[in-house]
Amino acid sequence: MSNGFLTIAGRVWLLLILFFLYAPIFVMAAMSFNASQFYQLPFEFSTRWYEQLSGNAQILDAALRSVLIASATTLIATALGTAASVALFRYDFRGKRLLQILLFPPIAIPWLISGTAMLIFFFSVGIGRGTPAVIIGHVALALPYVIVTVSARLSSFDIALEEAARSMGANSWTVLRRVTLPWIMPGIVAGALFAFAVSFDQFVVSYFLALPGDTTLPVLIYTAIRQGFTPEINAISTIIIGISMALVLIAARYSRFGGER
Template sequence: MKQRNTARLLTGRIYVGLVLFFLYAPILVMALMSFNASEFYAFPLSFTLGWYAKLANNAEIVSSAWRSLWIAIATTIIAASLGTAASLALFRYEFPGKRILQALLFPPIAIPWLIVGTAMLIFFFWVGIGRGTPAVILGHVALALPYVIVVVSARLQTFDRQLEEAARSLGASQWEVTRYVTLPWIASGVVAGALFAFAVSFDQFVVSYFLAEPGDATLPVIIYTAIRKGFTPEINAISTIIIVISMAVMLGASRFFKFGGER
C-alpha cells in the first residue's frame, strides 16, 4: 500500500512538472532570446541588452504600450465598479428575470471574440459612436464585466447575510453596511475580478483591432502587425517586461489578499 501511494505521489509530481514545463518553457525561451545578440536566435547565446535599448527608442511600441496600459486601467476601474455593484444587487435582491439575467452573463465569455468584435463594430456605427478610444474602452468593459460579476458573486456566496442584518440593527445605513461590512469581506473577490478585467483588456486583440482608429493601435495590434512585417527581438523584450510586471503584480496581490487561503 505504501509503495502504491509513493508511486501515485511520484506520478502526480511528474504530471504537475510536465504541465508547468509546457506552460513556462515558451516564456523562458522568449525571455532568453530577448537577451540574445543574434537577431536570428543563433546559438550559443550571446548576452546583450541591445534589444531593450532599441525598444526604448521605438516610439510606436512604447506609445502603444502606454495606450494599452491606460485603456486597461480605465476598463478595470469601470468594470470593477459596475461588476461589484451588479453582484451586490444580484446577491441582495429578488426581481423578475433575475435568473435569466444571471444566465446571460455567460454567453459573452463563451462567444468567439471575432463575432463579438464584428457585432460591436456594427453596433457602435449604428448608434453613432464609431471607431476610436471610447469605443475600445466600451468594448473592453463589455468583455470584462462578466468576469468581474462571476468572481465577485462567487465570493459573495461565502458571505453571511446575518452580518449585514446585525449592522442594520445597530443603526448602520445601507451605505455604511456596504462600506464597513460587505466590501471588506468581498475585497479579495473584487481584486481578483479587477485583475481579470485588466488582463482581458490589456491582452485584447480582436476588439481593439476592429474598434481602434488608424494610428491609435494598442500593443497587441502593434505586435501582430510587427510579426506580419517581420519579427524582431524587440517584441521579445516588451513581452518579457510585461510578463515580469504581470507576475509580480499577481504574486503581490495573491499574497496580500490570500487568494489561496491561509495555511
C-alpha cells in the same frame, strides 16, 4: 507500490504539462537577452533589445495607450461589476437565475465573434471605431470576470452583519461602506486586476475597434510581426507576459475563489 507509482506518474505528467505551457515563454524571454538578432548560439547575454525598445517611440506610445485604456476599463468594469454583484446578492427578482447564467457565455464565446459583433453593433448605433468603442468593448469583456469574482466573495458573506448594523441605526450607505465593502474588498481587488489583465492583453476587440493611428500594444506587436520580426518584440512580449502573470497571481491570491485569505 501501486499508489506510489501512480503518485510519481502523476507528478511527472504534471511537470510535462507545465513544461509544455511555459517552455516557449522561457525561450522567448531568454532570446530577448540574446545579443544576436538571428538567435545565434552560443548565447551571449545583452540588454541591447531592451535599450532599443526604450527608444522606440511608437511602441512606447502604444504601451501608454494600452495602460490608459486598461485603467479606464478597470475603473468602469469594477464599479459596474461590484454594484451588479451586490444587487444580485441582496435582491431576488424574476429572471435572476437566467441573468446569472448569461454572465458566462461572454467568457466562453471566441473573442473573434465578440469583436465582429461589437464592430457591427457600434456602427449601427453611430459609435463607430475609436478609443471610446475600444473601452466599451473591453468593459463588456471584463464585466463577467469582475461579477463572478466579487460574487464568489459575497457567497461567504453573512447577511446578519448588515442586519445587525441596521439595527444599531446605520443607514444603507453606512452599511455598504462600513460592513459590506470591507468584506468583499479582496474580491473587488481581484476583479479589478482581472479586468486590467483582460483589457491590457486584449487583441481581437482592439484590432476591430481601434482606429489605424490609435492602436494598442498587442495590435502593434501583431503588425510588427507581419512586417518583419525583430528581437524587440521578444523584449516587449516578455514585459507584457511578466505584467499579466503578476496581475493574475495577485488576483488569485486576493480572490481565493471566495474563501478566506
